[in-house]
Amino acid sequence: MAKKITFHDHKPKTLSLQDAVIEGFSGRYKSIPPKFFYDARGSALFAAICEQPEYYPPNIEQTMLTRLAGEIAELTGTGRVVFEPGAGAATKIRLLLDALKPVAYVPMDISCEFLKQAAAELVDEFPWLPVHAACVDFTHSLPIPETVPAGPRLAFFPGSSIGNFSPREACEFLTLVGDKIGRDGMLLIGVDTKKDPGILHAAYNDAAGITAAFNLNLLRRMRNEVGVECEPENFAHRAFYNRELGRIEMHLVSRCRQTLRLNGYRFELGAGETVHTENSYKYAPEEFLAQASRAGLRQVRHWVGERGLFALYLLAPA
Structure with missing residues (x-):
């Protein structure tokens, strides 16, 4: 039987990672859209997350x-x-x-x-x-x-x-x-x-640390692809259930006071300040x-x- 396949490229316009960093780090509450998780390493890490018990x-x-x-x-x-x-x-x-x-x-x-x-x-x-x-x-x-x-x-x-x-x-x-x-x-x-929030907490904080690596991979992308001056080791993974809003939140937490730089921009983060990376309602x-x-x-x-x-x-x- 002949195969039947057609491909249609609608050329979706997407926010670049550089623009997302500038926009997301310029406000009072810092954030990065979760779609930037998925470079080759991020996709492989997510596949590994799906195999965690x-x-x-x-x-x-x-x-x-x-x-x-x-x-x-x-x-x-x-x-x-x-x-x-x-x-x-x-x-x-x-x-x-x-x-x-x-x-x-x-x-x-x-x-x-x-x-x-x-x-x-x-x-x-x-x-x-x-x-x-x-x-x-x-x-x-x-x-x-x-x-x-x-x-x-x-x-x-x-x-x-x-x-x-x-x-x-x-x-x-x-x-x-x-x-x-x-x-x-x-x-x-x-x-x-x-x-049970305990089940949710375990799902987003697996014992093998795969979800943490997935979250922290965003920083490696920012450094390697865009040239952001940052040290991923200065951040920690945090995921928790926000009962009031009914959602899991994922954040990157600054371990210390630090400055991230990109093309003349300076982004100041205090110790304990977070970058919001994902919600899951x-x-x-x-x-x-x-x-x-x-x-x-x-x-x-x-x-x-x-x-x-x-x-x-x-x-x-x-």
């Missing part, structure tokens, strides 16, 4: 998708156009393809070369599947390629990535997805749940369904995994 989401979600594939397909029907924002290596969609039998699959990712490789590997494994890969920044737009056939759509957003958005941003993203799927569309989304079912409702989506069904640690939601336009 404390980090529960990947295994639980993959177990749920494998077990529920038939039930999900009964609810969605087969023959849909499936698109996946932030598809990465397209690992999890593989668990559903035989059951869903989509007429086309649209992986979306901001890393064009990585996307091309992932799409090529996918069509090697599923030569019957037309793949229309789209290089986009899905946080701003979700352009469906014109080559994609008509038909009902299913958006697939696994991995609890919705938690990296603030609640306002999450509502805006869900609204955008709702617009793209149309009246007969559906959304299958993974969402991390609220749980957690949702109880009623909280997430209320969020979905505000975005014009209703529940078709939802499933909760082992010990209530993770949830999958199938949504449709209200």
